[in-house]
Amino acid sequence: MTFTAVGKRVPRLDAPDRVTGRTQFGADIKLPNMVYGAVVRSPHAHARIVRIRTDKAEKMPGVVAVITGKDFPRADGEGVPMLAREKVRYCGEGVAAVAAESIRAARAAAEAIEVEYKLLPVVAHVRDATKQGAARIHAESEDESMPNIAGAATIKRGDIAAGFAASDCVLEATFETQWVHQGFMEPHVSLASIDPGNGRITIWTSTQAQFNQRSDLANILALPMSRLRIIGLPVGGAFGGKNSVCVEPIVAELACRCGRPVKLVVNRKDDFTATRPCGAAVMELKAGLQRDGTLIALQARLLFDSGAYRGAQHGNGASLLQGPYRWPHLDITSYAVFTNKPSAGARRALTAPHAHFASESMLDMMAAKLGIDPLEIRLKNALRAGDPVMGGMKMPFTVAAKVIGAAADRAGWSARSSGPVKGTAKSRGWGIAAGHWGTWAGGSSATVNVNEDGTVSVLTGAINLTGTDTSFAQIAAEVFGIPVSHVTVYQGDTDTAPRNDGSWDSRVLFGTGEAVRRACEDAKRQLAECLTEELGAAPEQIEIGGGFARATKGGAKPLTLAEAASRAVEYRGAIVGRAALSDLDPPAIPVAAQVAEVEVDRETGQVRVLRLVCAQDVGFAINPMSVEGQIEGSASQGVGYALSEEYIFGPDGCLLNDTFRDFRMPTARDHPEFDVVLIEERKDSGPFGAKGVGEPGLVPTAAAIANAIYDAVGVRVRQLPMTPERIVRALGHRSKG
Amino acid sequence: MPAHPMLEFQVNGRTYEVAVSPASRLLDVIRNHIGLTGTKEGCSTGQCGACTVLLDGRPVSSCMTFAGDAVGHEVTTIEGIAPPGGLHPLQQSFIDYGAVQCGFCTPGMILSAKALLDRNPDPTDDDIRRALAGNLCRCTGYRKIFEAISTYARASRPRSKKVKTR
Numbered sequence: 088m089t090f091t092a093v094g095k096r097v098p099r100l101d102a103p104d105r106v107t108g109r110t111q112f113g114a115d116i117k118l119p120n121m122v123y124g125a126v127v128r129s130p131h132a133h134a135r136i137v138r139i140r141t142d143k144a145e146k147m148p149g150v151v152a153v154i155t156g157k158d159f160p161r162a163d164g165e166g167v168p169m170l171a172r173e174k175v176r177y178c179g180e181g182v183a184a185v186a187a188e189s190i191r192a193a194r195a196a197a198e199a200i201e202v203e204y205k206l207l208p209v210v211a212h213v214r215d216a217t218k219q220g221a222a223r224i225h226a227e228s229e230d231e232s233m234p235n236i237a238g239a240a241t242i243k244r245g246d247i248a249a250g251f252a253a254s255d256c257v258l259e260a261t262f263e264t265q266w267v268h269q270g271f272m273e274p275h276v277s278l279a280s281i282d283p284g285n286g287r288i289t290i291w292t293s294t295q296a297q298f299n300q301r302s303d304l305a306n307i308l309a310l311p312m313s314r315l316r317i318i319g320l321p322v323g324g325a326f327g328g329k330n331s332v333c334v335e336p337i338v339a340e341l342a343c344r345c346g347r348p349v350k351l352v353v354n355r356k357d358d359f360t361a362t363r364p365c366g367a368a369v370m371e372l373k374a375g376l377q378r379d380g381t382l383i384a385l386q387a388r389l390l391f392d393s394g395a396y397r398g399a400q401h402g403n404g405a406s407l408l409q410g411p412y413r414w415p416h417l418d419i420t421s422y423a424v425f426t427n428k429p430s431a432g433a434r435r436a437l438t439a440p441h442a443h444f445a446s447e448s449m450l451d452m453m454a455a456k457l458g459i460d461p462l463e464i465r466l467k468n469a470l471r472a473g474d475p476v477m478g479g480m481k482m483p484f485t486v487a488a489k490v491i492g493a494a495a496d497r498a499g500w501s502a503r504s505s506g507p508v509k510g511t512a513k514s515r516g517w518g519i520a521a522g523h524w525g526t527w528a529g530g531s532s533a534t535v536n537v538n539e540d541g542t543v544s545v546l547t548g549a550i551n552l553t554g555t556d557t558s559f560a561q562i563a564a565e566v567f568g569i570p571v572s573h574v575t576v577y578q579g580d581t582d583t584a585p586r587n588d589g590s591w592d593s594r595v596l597f598g599t600g601e602a603v604r605r606a607c608e609d610a611k612r613q614l615a616e617c618l619t620e621e622l623g624a625a626p627e628q629i630e631i632g633g634g635f636a637r638a639t640k641g642g643a644k645p646l647t648l649a650e651a652a653s654r655a656v657e658y659r660g661a662i663v664g665r666a667a668l669s670d671l672d673p674p675a676i677p678v679a680a681q682v683a684e685v686e687v688d689r690e691t692g693q694v695r696v697l698r699l700v701c702a703q704d705v706g707f708a709i710n711p712m713s714v715e716g717q718i719e720g721s722a723s724q725g726v727g728y729a730l731s732e733e734y735i736f737g738p739d740g741c742l743l744n745d746t747f748r749d750f751r752m753p754t755a756r757d758h759p760e761f762d763v764v765l766i767e768e769r770k771d772s773g774p775f776g777a778k779g780v781g782e783p784g785l786v787p788t789a790a791a792i793a794n795a796i797y798d799a800v801g802v803r804v805r806q807l808p809m810t811p812e813r814i815v816r817a818l819g820h821r822s823k824g
Numbered sequence: 825m826p827a828h829p830m831l832e833f834q835v836n837g838r839t840y841e842v843a844v845s846p847a848s849r850l851l852d853v854i855r856n857h858i859g860l861t862g863t864k865e866g867c868s869t870g871q872c873g874a875c876t877v878l879l880d881g882r883p884v885s886s887c888m889t890f891a892g893d894a895v896g897h898e899v900t901t902i903e904g905i906a907p908p909g910g911l912h913p914l915q916q917s918f919i920d921y922g923a924v925q926c927g928f929c930t931p932g933m934i935l936s937a938k939a940l941l942d943r944n945p946d947p948t949d950d951d952i953r954r955a956l957a958g959n960l961c962r963c964t965g966y967r968k969i970f971e972a973i974s975t976y977a978r979a980s981r982p983r984s985k986k987v988k989t990r
Binding site: 096098099101102103104105106107108109110111112114115269270271272273274321322323324326352354355552553554712713715716719720721722723724746747748752753754755756758760761 | 855860861862863864865866867868869871872874901902903906911915918919920921922924925926927928929930931934952953954956957958959960961962963964965966967968969970
């Protein structure tokens with residue numbers, strides 16, 4: 088099948104606004120009579136709030152509203168209070184907020200709020216948190232045998248004892264990952280205003296999921312959804328960090344108090360601590376396999392740091408630990424653990440990058456022990472159609488080995504050379520790793536208006552984070568056989584658009600893209616029904632495409648799409664195609680595989696990623712340029728995760744490196760040569776066989792780099808990030824050993 | 825509030841008189857007083873590059889530049905590099921090569937690139953990497969940005985290899 092619009096490299100339709108700075112982000116918006124918000128934050132990681140005195144602040148010039156935790160009796164869906172009540176559980180947690188005539192006045196008032204704390208013992212690490220006698224961060228624990236358990240999940244398959252008994256080789260190792268920020272460049276920002284006439288609250292916010300914001304806010308503020316309108320703004324990066332409510336309830340409450348619009352831009356320091364970054368993990372693995380490399384048994388105990396509240400994705404980590412491989416016997420126990428760290432949230436691919444760093448490093452260790460090529464052990468055990476995956480699911484297609492093989496082929500794996508670079512203290516090495524991820528369509532919908540000139544307007548409630556609106560335009564153009572320029576895509580808000588689960592889990596193109604396709608088909612059906620007289624044919628004998636409506640039987644003269652649309656609109660008043668879906672079968676389980684070539688300085692421990700070959704099963708690339716951008720961006724985030732990004736906490740539990748100078752994300756000088764290989768089988772249940780692409784590219788990166796470092800210098804670094812210090816230390820241990 | 829002196833700013837070829845403390849941030853003058861919001865604020869500490877503007881053609885972080893220090897100098901923001909409604913060819917190149925995703929870093933990124941190309945129309949790959957090192961982008965992984973800039977630079981090199989006919 089040849090396509091005219093999908094499968095093409097179409098520049099983002101909103102790119103002209105973004106390159107000229109015309110895009111109005113939240114911080115750019117000024118509302119009439121607006122005041123500014125500021126939040127008072129705890130300087131302690133664990134403390135009882137004895138007293139909050141707001142009287143001085145309330146009397147300061149320009150102050151129009153002051154609120155505290157008492158004003159939020161309800162927490163969000165994960166139990167995160169909007170402002171702390173009774174006690175603070177992490178350094179940076181909000182305890183009060185103010186609104187004032189200027190940012191300066193708001194900050195001054197925030198500083199004038201006096202909070203008296205009684206300090207409590209700080210629980211800084213997941214290992215300490217679960218020990219008997221550890222201070223309790225919440226009264227309850229999900230596991231009676233251990234304190235501070237926020238949640239537990241197990242995955243069992245086969246018979247683990249029998250699996251180990253049948254294994255020729257058993258290996259144990261522990262891996263650790265770090266806290267990181269998602270790294271979006273636009274800090275969180277929200278505005279709220281209240282309509283005094285009907286009491287409705289409108290919130291403009293940088294969010295990935297406006298409808299989820301609405302349901303969360305309705306719960307938190309105890310209002311019916313009909314009293315809330317959430318307008319999702321252009322988002323300056325999110326990567327999971329803008330899934331949950333952040334300061335939206337605070338601006339809403341402040342706006343209700345003072346009756347004026349309130350704007351709050353979170354400063355970068357607060358954005359590092361108080362907006363749901365990604366938590367750390369400790370992962371203890373034991374794996375058994377046969378002499379020929381066949382994987383048999385995997386046992387693990389995973390501790391995901393949930394920080395102060397219940398946001399760690401421990402179940403997701405457990406279900407993904409197997410990687411894209413067949414394991415007959417699994418026994419994985421995974422805990423989310425409370426600590427006095429920030430409240431953990433989502434990050435691109437949730438806990439898949441954690442889990443795959445452990446399991447893919449382990450796979451290489453096993454291959455080395457048995458003298459098997461790292462590529463061979465992966466190909467041999469790759470998932471096939473029907474294999475159990477992600478807890479209770481079945482792998483829909485046999486594609487994993489193809490993806491892994493494609494990465495290796497493109498990289499030139501069989502002809503690789505590694506080892507010291509002559510005349511330098513540097514060594515080069517190659518590493519391979521794979522990963523998998525799951526995308527569910529969830530609540531997805533679209534409406535499509537056919538205009539009377541034959542152009543088309545698409546409306547969805549999905550947030551256009553990654554250029555999905557452009558892909559929707561391509562999909563609509565393909566279905567109608569019109570140029571992309573004849574399609575408008577509009578991101579509506581919670582009042583104007585049909586409901587949508589939001590832009591996370593790589594689900595927008597997969598689910599909403601399919602809804603757009605179906606809505607276009609629905610509109611075409613309606614068009615055909617209106618043209619039966621004109622074309623002298625039954626609706627099912629009318630074909631619409633290529634800019635025309637024509638009867639497949641009979642000799643009636645075809646109508647141009649403009650003529651057809653004009654008649655249909657006249658006849659019916661409007662042609663509005665609709666589609667809504669809650670699921671697509673099968674869900675997409677994309678596999679990604681990457682080969683990293685690195686250069687390690689044996690003296691300084693500095694690692695440079697020279698090249699990163701990224702193969703990914705994308706189903707079908709509706710817009711290959713956009714898909715490449717997603718994969719390169721993911722892998723770049725993976726490079727930072729592997730080598731440099733890390734929250735460093737002091738012994739008091741407070742974050743020490745809350746700036747971009749000290750939280751080191753990759754710069755233009757660090758980017759490797761990317762080589763993206765798209766695997767397109769066009770079998771998936773998304774539009775034209777597409778599947779989600781936004782996250783899998785981050786899943787294998789850290790492990791591929793770890794494996795390449797091992798190949799280069801023979802040391803296995805089991806802790807992220809693999810900083811020069813850690814590498815030098817590992818090299819030192821080896822030379823002493 | 826103490827009355828502020830009236831300062832004169834040259835921004836994108838126009839003169840603006842703004843009553844502002846010389847110790848204000850140039851970023852606030854541009855965004856709040858003049859109302860040009862294409863310049864973004866990402867970190868407020870001069871570490872992300874989103875607020876990059878050109879001061880007499882050199883890139884500076886406007887969040888770290890005193891308003892008073894910009895007086896008497898030509899300030900160029902993203903709004904000033906193309907005719908109204910039009911695009912600078914470098915902007916077009918960013919669009920064509922998919923170098924823009926969320927677009928928050930993009931204005932600063934383009935200005936850093938423009939400053940480089942204005943003083944060095946024939947940059948090496950390493951020149952480009954260095955010029956962009958102060959502008960963080962989290963979406964793209966930089967490759968497409970790099971491609972957009974180097975392709976534009978090659979195409980607009982003053983002495984191209986095209987044979988000129990007289």
